[in-house]
Amino acid sequence: MNRSEQVRALHRSRPKSRFLRIAAAVFVALAVYAWLGGTVEAGELFTQRRADNLWRFLSRDALPKESRDAAAAVDGIAAKAWATLTSLAAWALHGSQGRNMHAAGATLALAVLASVLAAAVGLALAPWTARTISAAQEPFESGGRRDIRRGGAAARIRSAAGSIARLICVLMRAIPEYILAFLLGATLPSPAWAAALALVIHNGGILGRLFGETFENLDQRPARAWYAAGSPRLTTAIGAQFPAAMPRLLTYFFTRFESCVRESTILGMLGFVSLGHWIVQERAAGHYDEMLLLVMMGAFIVIIGDFVSWIARTIVRRAA
């Protein structure tokens, strides 16, 4: 076999998956149909009316009156640009105080509260979602043994509880936070609790699964030693596995914290007084400059949240 035949043979023996090819083809077909089949009208974006609207928005509506006046008072493009920028910075600094700063604080506070509560829910679910702990027969075996044929009623109940916990996690994370908050907000008197619970339900479902997988992927030997010495399953999970799992659990926690910061901004659109609340109010009043300032403050908080989370995750990852 010469070199080119060897290359061709290697090429032919590469890993292939019919499932993946079909999935990719279906995705491409859906995207093409969406753009060309009339569902998404791309041409709509490029009409003269929309271009005029965009120009008016960017050149007039999006700028505060102070900036427009400052620009009008000077001559020359460079001087106008400088006057606009400096007056815009002063206006933004002043505008981000008071009510808006309080809303930013509420956004952050909601994210902190919801992510900690979601982690508590995830921790409560994890011993059940981890197959190694809720295993029917021998716990703390890598992969989790699922054979319940020789088990009694307790084994069957334990196995069923594990399956139900995993199903609950799937259902909790299937509905978006916004829709959950929409439904909870209609029934609960406190919009803040409605927003917090919506975040807790969705993220608790995600963390329940991820925390369970973390327990499954640990070195099971210390837990087996505890269990063999007579320690019950839950005590073993808490005493022998939780300390070892904690760095990984924390990295997942901070990832969800980032997501909660993003979501808590927009849950304000449903009544909770975070940045989203005032964004909707200012848009309805036609104060687009204020609206954009609030959007920028939301983006700033998300970037700060990402940064804090990145530092915390880096420290944990390096030391673990």
Added chain:
Amino acid sequence: MIRPKRPFPIGGRGATLVALALAAWLAALWLDLELSGLIPRESGRILGRDLLGAALHPALNYQTDVPPGTPAFGMKIAGALWTTILVAAAAMSLALPAGLALGALSSDIFWTRVASGGRERVGTAGRMLQVGARIFASVLRAVHELLWAVFFLAAVGLSSASAVIAIALPFTGVIAKVTSELFDEAPRGPWRALRLAGARPGAAWAVGIAPTALADALAYGFYRFECALRSAAVLGFFGVPTIGLAVAQSFENLQYGEMWTYLYSLVALVLIAERTSAAARRRLQ
């Protein structure tokens, strides 16, 4: 004295847990949250009872008379789900290639050059472009898709195309962040060998780095499609004719049975997407 083999990285474990609980308590104080806020009032109790009752008896048909020409209930659900899927697919068709390109520009390896003596370094111009790409990606993902939708609503009016772009923009930023890490974590051996053998930087990157990282990037793309479905559904609350619009309208019309049917169909769609993307990820990794 026996010392723990792996001391905890940020203080004691107990102290970390106490700090987190304290942070949550302070947050609750800031928000003026009281436990009484969790107990519905009379009107909320009645609504809650109606909602939960309807959850157990989702509608199998329209709950009120509908004008002639209205599609059958099943067809309406299928149509709303189909639009949700198409909006998500269209958004991902923009976000995936844009996110991969931005991810490449944000990565270290794309700009790394092998100097004489085999030392690897990133030039000043490359570093500036990389930082620019990273800042751009951060800004894109820092603004939630619903806020992009509000922006488009104010600037040009919300249409199906602007809804697609509202989802695609933050998704581009997220995909860029993840893929840049994937490109940087890919084994550098083949890339380095190609560079030392005289391959151009772009060619060495395309052959030595991209194929290794692309499998993980595509696996992540499948996961993002799942997220795009949820976002497309939520944009229904802003008037885009996805399943979210049907949920919002049936809630406003007090047709809770219909609302739960729409919600259950959304859950089913998300579960199917999740299973499919999990299967795809298993085959890619």
